[in-house]
Amino acid sequence: MNRITVYRLGLVEYGDGLNLMRLFAESRRQGLSGDVLLLLEHPPVLTLGRGAKRENIVANNERLAAEGVHVFETNRGGDVTYHGPGQLVGYPIFLLPPERHDVRRYVRDVERSIMQVLAKWGITAGPIPKWPGVWIGEEGSPDARKVAAIGVHLSRWLTTHGFALNVNTRLEHFQLIVPCGIREAGVTSMQRELGQSVAMPEVEDAIADSFCAVFDSERVEAPPPMRTVSIAVMRGRGAEAQVLLVRRKPERGGFWQVLTGRLEPGETPAQAAVRELEEETRLRLTPVDLHYRHAFALGEILPPKLVEENAFAAFCAPDAEVRLGPEHDAYEWVDVPTALERLPFDGLRETVKRAVAITA
Structure with a gap:
């Protein structure tokens, strides 16, 4: 019997999600891992499929920036769609067996997996043939509304991208x-249909079970991720705020970053942040939890190695002395725009943005 390993990743920056798909797809293609189902949430983002029309983004760039919404072009099918917190995104990365070499059947199976989950909450949904996705209401009905978007990509019967189910989404x-380019119908969520919020872990469980049933597979839980912390060390406030950047030694990548480090056995993220501060800078500070936890892949390792990182901020006096630990060979205090330009990863940039918000 085939097996599907289910990864429940929580929040994933959209660029990191694309990278995870790429790595898992290559790992599956090389036979280094089996089929996987990635379940996650994205920060607010608009994605453009291969058939997207740019005019279906009706907000101007100023409004998108004010809402904190980014725009990405992708290789999936479909038009423009939205991802954001409270929406369960699923990326099935399956190498379809010969008897399933049928694109339409694959899309129908994804739809069926979602419809079975909705039925568990008493929500009747189905497809509308002329429009992609999973819908509540009949074709031609003025109250037809989409509850799940579907946009898939297949290459030599290896699937990527997938679906987005509105659970507690900010509608x-x-x-x-114009969602998926469809002007004639609306959008809904499980929360709106039920009149109350829905526990995301329960929906994740139901989706995992449904996909495994529809695709005749055994469910396998993913191994736990590596746990890390990031710490944005700040001095000054407002327009005068500066960020401490440290440069990793060449054998560790040679790039600039805020402080990062792994949790040691038995540590909480807050304890790890205190320890990393002292070990890497000799600063004794009290970190502030930024309530930002996200997942990403570590480097280019195959099969992918998953990391879950908690972000913190720490604030020091203008004359505080920094003494570097063994992992870094240089440091600089830089203004916020320079820090955001220099940092190589979305998660580190988000850590700085959240730290800056505290100093405003």
């Missing part, structure tokens, strides 16, 4: 776009 953000 106002769909006003930024």
Whole structure:
């Protein structure tokens, strides 16, 4: 019997999600791992499929920036769609067996997996043939509304991208776009249909079970990720705020970053942040939890190695002395725009943005 390993990743920056798909797809293609189902949430983002029309983003760039919404072009099918917190995104990365070499059947199976989950909450949904996705209401009905978007990509029967099920999604953000290019119908969520919020872990469980049933597979839980912390060390406030950047030694990548480090056995993220501060800078500070936890892949390792990182900020006096630990060979205090330009990863940039918000 085939096996599907289910990864429940929580928040994933959209660029990191694309990278995870790429790495898992290559790992599956090389036979280094089996089929996987990635379940996650993205920060607010608009994605453009291969058939997207740019005019279906109706908000201007100023409004998108004010809402903190980014735009990405992708190789999936479909038009423009929205991802954001409260929406369960699923990326099935399956190497379809010969008897399933049928694109339409694959899309129908993804739809069926979602419809079975909705039925568990008493929500009747189905496809509308002329429009992609999973819908509540009949074709031609004025109250037809989409509850899940589907946009897939297949290459030599290896699947990537997938679906986005609106669970507790902020539906106002769909006003930024013409969802999937469809002007004649609306968008809804499980929360709106039920009149109450829905526990995301329960929906994740139901989706995992449904996909495994529809694709005749055994469910396998993913191994736990590596746990790390990031710490943005700040001095000054407002327009005068500066960020401490440290440069990793060449054998460790040679790039600039804020402080990062792994949790040691038995540590909490807050304890790890205190320890990393002292070990890497000799600063004794009290970190502030930024309530930002996200997942990403570590480097280019195959099969992918997953990391879950908690972000913190720490604030020091203008004359505080920094003494570098063994992992870095240089440091600089830089203004916020320079820090955001220099940092190589979305998660580190988000850590700085959240730290800056505290200093405003």
